Ligand SMILES: *[C@@H]1O[C@H](CO)[C@@H](O)[C@H](O)[C@H]1NC(C)=O
């Protein structure tokens with residue numbers, strides 16, 4: 001009973017004999033900082049490459065007039081500073097810091113670069129938000145919060161530049177470590193073997209088509225990737241992850257690891273959908289694929 005109420009709550013805090021206690025943390029602060037640093041390395045390299053690949057003029061010609069390029073340089077500089085800050089914080093307490101990995105980004109021109117930048121910043125916001133509750137040291141929590149707000153500012157700016165609502169909803173969506181790693185790992189091709197291991201794993205990937213500007217009531221296709229076993233997963237649900245809990249979406253399997261999902265009411269902006277084997281909450285224990293990222297438009 002006591003144990004199951006912890007499981008049901010799915011939270012770090014459980015109630016036993018009327019007194020709250022903190023479950024033994026699965027991840028310590030050094031691991032969380034290295035997780036954040038892993039994402040910052042990815043972002044910093046992404047911007048560095050993009051500013052190398054595409055000129056000021058190329059951005060102008062692609063419809064991003066001044067001062068967009070200068071602001072992009074500022075964003076790149078922020079990400080670089082986040083990398084040095086987190087590395088120093090880890091070094092200061094004698095914890096090894098992860099180094100930069102090798103990456104593959106599917107950007108081919110200024111437009112696709114800005115579109116991916118926007119998605120990465122959105123995932124960054126969700127990553128810091130989702131990790132906040134696991135940070136023990138309040139000094140680190142404030143530091144993480146101060147990075148989160150800047151990532152959110154980058155994200156709003158990029159959304160505006162792409163003609164999206166800059167702040168689509170009153171709450172941002174928190175993602176946990178494995179959910180974020182599932183989204184980040186396709187961009188990471190290899191890492192130095194000397195990097196500390198992160199306490200993360202990727203779920204089988206999930207792709208939604210269309211992934212942009214879908215509206216509630218419309219349908220989209222979900223396709224699962226490698227590692228998904230349809231045999232063991234005959235009764236699945238689809239759920240959007242939001243801060244107030246999952247928003248379930250009607251799902252129909254069409255075979256071949258494909259599903260048709262109807263976009264429900266109550267999600268807007270950059271949203272994350274998972275396939276889950278549970279109808280009573282989404283957690284690492286019941287996600288079978290995803291998240292997939294989808295931009296949901298307001299009616
Ligand atoms: C930059 O160009 C290189 C070489 O073509 C390519 O491998 C890389 O993915 C590009 N990166 C970005 C962010 O556009």
Ligand SMILES: *[C@@H]1O[C@H](CO)[C@@H](O)[C@H](O)[C@H]1NC(C)=O
Pocket residue numbers: 092093137138139140
């Ligand atoms: C939190 O981290 C800071 C910076 O490393 C350190 O100075 C402080 O002692 C830590 N606080 C606790 C309660 O561990």
Ligand SMILES: *[C@@H]1O[C@H](CO)[C@@H](O)[C@H](O)[C@H]1NC(C)=O
Pocket residue numbers: 216217218265266299
């Ligand atoms: C979409 O959501 C709005 C408001 O949340 C609602 O009024 C409308 O009926 C929904 N449209 C469909 C097609 O479900």
Ligand SMILES: *[C@@H]1O[C@H](CO)[C@@H](O)[C@H](O)[C@H]1NC(C)=O
Pocket residue numbers: 229230231232
């Ligand atoms: C898929 O799941 C079924 C039932 O759980 C299991 O028997 C089978 O070995 C699994 N297949 C793979 C490739 O993992």
Ligand SMILES: *[C@@H]1O[C@H](CO)[C@@H](O)[C@H](O)[C@H]1NC(C)=O
Pocket residue numbers: 235278279
């Ligand atoms: C499928 O899941 C739903 C919701 O959890 C449940 O009501 C139903 O009994 C399940 N069906 C099967 C065949 O397991």
